[in-house]
Structures are given as structure tokens and as C-alpha cells.
Amino acid sequence: MVLLREGLCPGLSEDLIKALREGDVRTVEDLVLSDPEHLAQKCSVSYKALVAVRRVLLAQHTAFPVSGADLYDELLSSTSILSTGIGSVDKLLDSGLYTGEITELCGGPGTGKTQTCFSVAVHVAHELKQKVMYVDTNGGICANRLLQILQQKTANTAEQMNALQRIDVLRVFDVFTLLSCLQNLRASSLQRGSVGVGGSVKAVIVDSVSAVLSHMLGGKQNEGMSLMMQVATELKIIAKDFNVAVLVTNHVTRDRNNQLKAGLGQTWSHVPRTRILLQRTEQPGASSSFRTATLLKSSRRPCYLMEEFDLSPQPQEESRPRFAGKRKLDTDS
Incomplete structure (x- = not known):
């Protein structure tokens, strides 16, 4: 799904867009799916210009076959x-978040989803x-907590402020605003690349998707399912087409076996x-800030591996790993 923008093809001016x-x-x-004659009348634009733009866009965006080898080369060159x-979470993720993919953190209230997003x-x-x-859908963003984490990494005030300036926060509280936000993004x-002092966008975080979707699902609410898949499509396009790591959070429920x-x-x-899946550590004597992270779905590592980590702010993370990662962390931007 490609948004219409100036410069996409000859004749596609800002006024026409x-x-x-x-309309x-x-x-x-x-x-391309609309009737050009009806659309020209509806939008009060030139039918001839509209047909010309439509033909160029059809030629530009028609699918052409690509070999598997070419796709693999593209993957190797673009993935970061x-x-x-959080070292323990990185181990479960096989070194960290991969660009071009959507990663999900699920868990109940107070299990550390938002804190992990902050990290x-x-x-x-x-x-x-x-x-x-950072797309905040439940009012959970906290500048003081972000600064707290930064202060554990550097005592330099200028570096702290520069880092905070690289985190753009968008607050949305319904699925329609979320969709509009992702489309505008x-x-x-993303189209401009936002390259400069602030760097380029490498991560998009949505905390949380369930906050704006869960109440619209269930029963005969077909519209809710349609909106959910529109959100999914936008996130996949952002991840794949712009080489971005997308991180989302989700709530949890229980199945028939109470799992x-x-x-x-x-x-x-x-x-x-x-x-x-994030959960509170329930072992006797364990700190209240300790959490367990369990891998429920992965194409790289066996599922149901588990790690423990500490959410409390500290200079060095005191983690208690149960399984070791197998790949050296790649911080290529």
C-alpha cells in the first residue's frame, strides 16, 4: 500500500493529491481501483491528467518476479x-530487535511491557x-522514567537531552487516530528518511495495540476485525519497506486450561x-522488580526459552540467564 505523494510520478502535483x-x-x-471519470467529477480535477497519472502508477507498481537469491541478498544488506x-531479552530475541519485522511483548498489567519499551x-x-x-495509546509514556534510564548510561546532560530529542512521542487514544498516525508517519x-542531527528512524514502538483494538473485537463486530488488519498492514509496511524495527505491546487472556x-x-x-510473554517473578525471596521473559513465537530460536531480568534502574543489569544467545549483537545503523 503506497501513499500518494508529490514526486511519486510525473503529473502528481500537491494540488492534485x-x-x-x-475524495x-x-x-x-x-x-487505480477507482473509476477515473467518476473520480474526476467528484474531485473536480482534469480527467485527462488523472488518466495519465493512473497509467504511470500502474506501470510503476505492477508486480515483477524477483528471484529468491535477490531477495536473500536484499535481506542481508538491509537487516540491522x-x-x-536488556541483555536477557536480547538473548531471547537472538541478539535484539530485527529491522523489517514486528516484535510483540505481551503480558498483564505491571509485567514490564512499557518499561521494556522505554529501554x-x-x-x-x-x-x-x-x-x-513512540506511539503511546494508553498514556503510559513518562519523560522522567526515560531520563532515569538515560542517567544510568551517561552523566553528560547534553547527551541526555540529545537522546530525548531523538524520541518522538505521538499520543493516540482510538484506532482511527492510530491508523491516521501510521499513514502520516x-x-x-519515513519517506524523507529524517536524516540529519537526529539520525534516521530505526524503531517504531506502539504501546499498546490492544488498548485501541480489544474493545472492538468479539461477537459480530466485523468492523473491528477489519480495522485490526488495517493496523497490521500499516505496521508491516513500515517495518519492511522502510527497514524499521517495529515493537508492539499486547495484553493477555487465559485459555480453557487457564494458561x-x-x-x-x-x-x-x-x-x-x-x-x-512477560511475567512477574514468583520465586520466594525474589525482588519485586524481577521479571521473567518467555519466548512464545520465533523463527530463529526454540520456543519457551526463558530469561529473568531486573526492571529496577541500575548502572549494570543484574540478570540471571537460563539460556545463552548464540549471535554477537549487531548495532549497525
Whole structure:
């Protein structure tokens, strides 16, 4: 799904794009599937110009076969691995978050989902000097906590402020605003690359997807399912087309055997490439800040591996690994 933007093809001017948007035509797919004569009348634009643009876009975006070898070469050249800033979680993820993929953290309230998102945002912004788009859907973002994590990494105030400036926060509280936010994100910030002092966008975090989707699912609410898949499509495009690591959080429910499972149902389960379940550590004498992370879904490592980590702020993480990772961390930007 490619958004219409100026410069995409000859004849596609800003005025034409604005007129098409008023007619609810935002993507190449919307344009090529519409009736050009009806659309020209509806948007008060030139029929001849519209047909010309439509023909060029059809030629540009028609699918052509690509060999498996070419796809593999593209994967090797474009994939980066971003550390979460938490060693134990990186081990489960086979070194960290992979660009081009969606990774999900699921868990109940207070299990550390948001804190882990903070850690990722700070690590990418400070250590890798890259920008982070943090989409907050439940009001959980806390600047003081971000600063706290940064202070454990550097005492330099200027470095702390520079890192915070690389974290762009977008607050949304319903699925329609979320969709609009994701579409605008790839139409503006990601299309331009946002290269400069702030670096380029390497991570997009949505905390959480379930906060705006769960109440719309169930029963005969077909619209909710459709909106959920639209969100999934936008996230996949952002991850794949712009070489970005996408991290989302999700709630949990219980199955018939009273076992925890990720929310949003079976359809959503195919969206994330990797899924981790976060839980509080229930061992006697364990610190209240300790959490367990269990790998529920992965294409790289065996499922149900488990690690423990400490959420409390400290200069060096005191983790108690149960399984070791097998690949050296790649911090290529």
C-alpha cells in the first residue's frame, strides 16, 4: 500500500493529491481501483491528467518476479539488529530487535511491557544515535522514567537531552487516530528518511495495540476485525519497506486450561514475527522488580526459552540467564 505523494510520478502535483484526498483517495491502490471519470467529477480535477497519472502508477507498481537469491541478498544488506538495552531479552530475541519485522511483548498489567519499551527507545536514541517513533495509546509514556534510564548510561546532560530529542512521542487514544498516525508517519517522516542531527528512524514502538483494538473485537463486530488488519498492514509496511524495527505491546487472556495467551485472537497471532510473554517473578525471596521473559513465537530460536531480568534502574543489569544467545549483537545503523 503506497501513499500518494508529490514526486511519486510525473503529473502528481500537491494540488492534485489534495483534491484526491478530499475524495478519500489516499493510496495508489485507491486511485487505480477507482473509476477515473467518476473520480474526476467528484474531485473536480482534469480527467485527462488523472488518466495519465493512473497509467504511470500502474506501470510503476505492477508486480515483477524477483528471484529468491535477490531477495536473500536484499535481506542481508538491509537487516540491522537493535539491542533492547536488556541483555536477557536480547538473548531471547537472538541478539535484539530485527529491522523489517514486528516484535510483540505481551503480558498483564505491571509485567514490564512499557518499561521494556522505554529501554528500547533510550538505547536506540542514545547508543545508536537513531530516531524512535513512540506511539503511546494508553498514556503510559513518562519523560522522567526515560531520563532515569538515560542517567544510568551517561552523566553528560547534553547527551541526555540529545537522546530525548531523538524520541518522538505521538499520543493516540482510538484506532482511527492510530491508523491516521501510521499513514502520516510513512508518508512524511519515513519517506524523507529524517536524516540529519537526529539520525534516521530505526524503531517504531506502539504501546499498546490492544488498548485501541480489544474493545472492538468479539461477537459480530466485523468492523473491528477489519480495522485490526488495517493496523497490521500499516505496521508491516513500515517495518519492511522502510527497514524499521517495529515493537508492539499486547495484553493477555487465559485459555480453557487457564494458561496465559496473547490477546487479540488467532488472526492477530500471525502478525508479529516474534512474541515474548512477560511475567512477574514468583520465586520466594525474589525482588519485586524481577521479571521473567518467555519466548512464545520465533523463527530463529526454540520456543519457551526463558530469561529473568531486573526492571529496577541500575548502572549494570543484574540478570540471571537460563539460556545463552548464540549471535554477537549487531548495532549497525
